[in-house]
Structure formats: C-alpha cells, structure tokens
Amino acid sequence: WAEQELLNLTDNITVTKLALPDLPSSDKHAELLRKAWQTGMLQYESRKFNDNVYLSYISKPDIKRKRELLKIFIVKWILLTNRSYRRLNLLKSRYIKIICKKSYYKKCLEELESQKPALLFCTHQRAINAIAPLEAAKKLGIPTACFIYSWDNLSKATLFVDSDYYLVWSEYMKQELLTYHPEIRSENIFITGTPQFAPYFNDNLKIGHGQFADKFNLPKNRRWICFSGDDTKTSPHDPVYLKQLAEAVRSWNNKEQNQLHILFR
Template sequence: MAAHGRRVRCGERHGEMKTIFITIFQAVEAKNILRTSVATALLRDPDVALVCLVPSEDRKAYYEREIVHPRISYEVLSPEPRGLAERFFSMLKFHLIRTATMDLKRTLRRADGGSALGYAMNLAANRLLARPFVRGIARSLDAHVVTDRNVERVLRDRKPSLIFLAHLFDDLEISILREAKRLGIPTIGFINSWDKVTARCMIRLLPDRLLVFNALVRDEAVAHADMPEERITLVGIPQYDYYRTTVPRARAAFAAAFGIAPERRIIVFAPNGRYSARADGAMIDLLHGWIEEGAIPNAALLVRFQPNDAVDRREIERRPWLIYDIPGKRFGSERGGDWDMDERDLARLRDTLAHAAVVVCYTSSLSVDAAVFDRPVINVNFDLVRIPKRSESPIQYYGMTHYQNALATGGIRVVSDRDSLLAWINRYLEHPECDAAGRERLVRKQCHVCDGRAGERMAARILETL
C-alpha cells in the first residue's frame, strides 16, 4: 500500500518522500519490526523511508550490517542528562497503576528482605494515587514541564512525517513522544509484549494511535493507560507471522544438527534465566534422569536457553551430556533488552517448536509460541530445591495478570509435583491431541488472528496515518 492509501502504478510518478522514525532501543522492537513484514510492507511504498533510532554507535553498526535496505538508515539518539522533573515523573510512573502483577512484585520485594515501612508506604501511595484522574494530572504536568532539547533538535532538523514508538514504557521514547507532540508530528505507539501494560508502569504520555496484539491488551490499555478505545487497533503478533509463512526444516535434519537420534521424541525445556538458575539446573537433572532410566521412554531432552540473558557456562560444563541451544546475540551481561535474534536464531526457534513433542517451562511466552504449533505445554509449579529468595523461585509468578489470562484458556497444563509432571509428559507423548481445544483458545486470545499477516496490518495502519 502506498502513502495515503493509494497504490502506485508502474510508471506513475512518485510523490514526496515520507520519513518514518522508528525506535529500536530494545531488542524486542527489532524482532517485532525490522525482522518481520512490518518493515518490508512499509518499504513496498516507494515514497517511504525508515529512520531507525538506536541507542549506541555499536548498535548502529550492528544493524547496518544485519538489516540492509537503501531506504533504511540508522541514527544514534541519546537523551539529555536527566533533570529533576524527568527523574520525578520517571519515578512516579511506577506508583500510578494498580494490577495484580505490580502487587506481586511489591510483595516479593518485602519477602526478600525489604522494609515493612517501605512496603506499607509504597502500598498506601499506590492505593491513593493509582487512579485515572491522577494519571491525567501527571500526564498534563509531564507534557508541559519536562523537556529534552537534544530530542527536540533532532526532530526539528530531520522533520519526520511520523514517529512509530514501539516501547512506550521507556523514558527516552516518552521524550521523543513529548517533543513530537509539541512539534505536531503524528505518533503511533505499539505495545510490543503481552505483559507490559500490567507489569511495567504507567504509560507517561499517550500517542495519537495505539497498536496492540489482542483484545486483552486493548482492554488493559483502556483500564490502566487511559487510552480511548477508539484510538486502539488490534493487529495480532507480527513475530508469529514467521511461523505461518515459512516451512520448518525437515525433522531428521533438525535432530541430526543436535545429535539427537531421529526416532527419539524431543522434550524441550526452557529455563527462566540466571535469576532462577537453582531451579533450572535441578529441573534439567530431573528430566534427564527420567529419560536415562526409561521413565520417559524413547525421548531426548533439548534445553533452549533464553536469548535475553547470559548463560552460566559452568552449569553446562557440569553436564557434558546436555543437549542445548543458546540463541541470540548478547551485547551486554545484564538481563533484558540488550540482545538480538538473527534469521538463523528465528529459524531454529521455529524448528524447535515444530519438532517438539512436549514443551516444559515455567511462566514463559514460549507457552504461547508452542501453542501456535499445537504442541503440548506443561508449566512447572513446584521447586525441586530450596531457594532462599522468593523472587528467585520461578513458581512465584503464576499470579501475574497476563499469565492468569493465559492459564484461563486451558491451553497450558500446570503441574504441582514431580509425579504429575512425569505423568503428563508421558500422557502428552501418547496423546498429543489432549488439551488441543485449550491451546486453540490460547492462540486465539493471545494472537487475535494468527494468519501470517499481522505485520501487514501494522504497516497498513501506519501508512494510513501518513
């Protein structure tokens, strides 16, 4: 689709070039936009150019090598040093939404040794301030008091036609949104994950339009971000388009790449990361032991680590028998946004899910990925070892708002002891169709429409705004 909803015919003269700024400050933004049909669909319009704002020269050089197109450029944008007003509103945003997830985080901090007084004051402030009219006052003050001259200068110099903000919980992206509003530049926001509205903070400022995965996130954006429903569009999950539009590698070739005998059924276990390393290691050993002793017959264990967290290589070295995959490229040692998954990583994830017999994990979005492939999903709700800090136990997080929504579909089997885990693994191996209706509901609720065209819907909505 061309700009203004008009198709460009062969030989027709192109119009004025439209420049879209896209924020790529987090890895998930690149995964959802640059590595999906969002970017390719936008660039089908010959009058559109994309300028991707990135956090550093290293990241600019990386993306210039990885994702190349004559109408994609990368520009480093850094914020001004944070003044008092910016620091205040950046702190305030965590107190102005009231959700089960935010309450859970507060409780875990207290359980891990936080002060009783701090807990009580935080809770009282939240109950007093987490109201729409307070958020409205905060947004009005935020919009008028806080400034970022560096961002303003870039926007004035480059004069983008539109700004697409894919992580509205980031303070730098809010600075961009604020200055764009002052300059009259149209803005579109995107909620790029299923948990952020209820698990992160208040959205400090609201864009002109908002794109979301599904009706659940739309309703959360109305309730907790005060976004008018008529300004929200449901588009689906763009990174799942890849699952619908590409063909997995042949099973024999996939198994051979990991040294797995082709006749063995693959049990995929997905650890939660360094914060739950004690629990993850014990679960790997338990699953491996069951397979070795024949309690899970004719099976192989494949451990897929998270792409957004470092892996303790010592734990791997202690298990020379371990078959594992460490996807992604990490740019730093901190868990979170400083990572990327290239085309090979994305293909290997697709193939892993396509050829898994059962997926075992804790609270993870991989549960939804697996359901897209109609693969049985088991979530573990028990600890095998004593874990001193409650926040480091992965079973503490089933009460999160977004995960309760997923569990309500019946598409994820939660087990609370070893015997149940073993029994359900073997049952799913023999009857993979079990709970298929629940998995279909899970996909429908989380993906809105999983038809391989979410990226095109996003691009169409962006182009309509130009």
C-alpha cells in the same frame, strides 16, 4: 530478520531508522515519580475493580538495602495525596516534564526536526527511553503511534508513553485500553493483530532438524525437550524445575535406548 519483516509489511511506506543520541543516565527524581505512578495505578485498579491481583503486580524491592527502603518510604509519602486517577495522571505528567528538560530530549527534537518524519512509531509501550522522542515529535506536530506489545501489559500499569494513536492485538485489548485509560479516545485505537509473531509463519526462516543440529552442535539421534525459561519475577522457581527435569532425563537416559536431550532457552 525483524527489520526485514517490518519492511515486508510496509512495502508502500518509507521506513527510516533514526540515529537518536546516546541514552541518558536515569534521573532519580523522575524514577521515583514513575515508580509512584505505577504503584499508585495498581493500587487504584485494585480498589476500582475490587481485586487484589493488581497488588501482586507491584515489584517487590530488596528491603535489605537501605536505599530501597528509602524509595519505598518516599513512594508511599507521594501516594498519600495522589490516590485518584486524576492525581496519578498529574504524577505521570510531572515525570514526563522532567524528561523533557534533559539534553536527550533536545537532541531528539533536533533529529526529528532534521528528518521530518510523517509519523513516529513506538514498538513498545513500556519503553521508558521512548518518552523523550515521542514528546519531541508531539512538540513538532509529528503524529505518534504506539504498539501495545504484550497481552498482559495493560493490566500491569505499564503504559509509560503517551501517543496520539495506539495499536492493539484485538477488540478485547482495545476495551482493556479504554477501561484502564479512559482518557484515550476509541477512534484513536486500531486493531492490528500481532505482527511481531509474523516471522513464525515465514517459511523462509525455517530450517530442518539436521541443519539445526549441525548449526548448534546438537545430537541428531536424541529426542529434544525444549525448556523455555523466564525472568525471576514471572517464574522464580525455574532453576528448581530445570534441575528436576535434568535429573529425570539423566535417569531415563541411564535406562532407556531412546535418549533425550534438553535445550534450555
């Protein structure tokens, strides 16, 4: 449905799905530079805004593994001389240059040269694999645009791609983008709202309670509780919460006639 929604939103535009080559294996040197850039940016923002919350966004490695400890040491060593915003951006440039030396970048270049699109659009600024095609497009003079995917992405130093234009949810997010990345020009940022949520307002996608129950073999005579899980970093105690909810529902169902049923997403 996502592709159909995109086509509905772009009735007067030809949208082509490019057949890009298979993704390459990660480059250890590039990954270390990317990790150093992201860690350094969060440390820089913590100093700039005098707020330690940015430090909590730095991913915690598994220190029991020697390889992870070595990565921590290398990242810290890199950041000894790369603490300013300018130096951190140079790190990002080095990371992008490494990617542009890979065969994947060259294949993206060939595909884009063949297709000659008027614009290359990236739907997620965290998409590391989108760096090569975006850089290839720039090399060919093809304009590029990137959508800031989620409301909290900018504060967590996740602008891994560089594009000519940026699409944001709101005026507030536009100001965030200008605050965290002052090199971006205001006139290159466009407020579009949140089109990825458009399907939720599409009545054609709705199905009735009974039809939904039949499709997923769910009990129609029970009231449903939807438990929406998250990843281990955002909500590490989800298993505990789900277990407690299940125990409470089981206890309720043993005593009450109005039965409950948990749907875990």
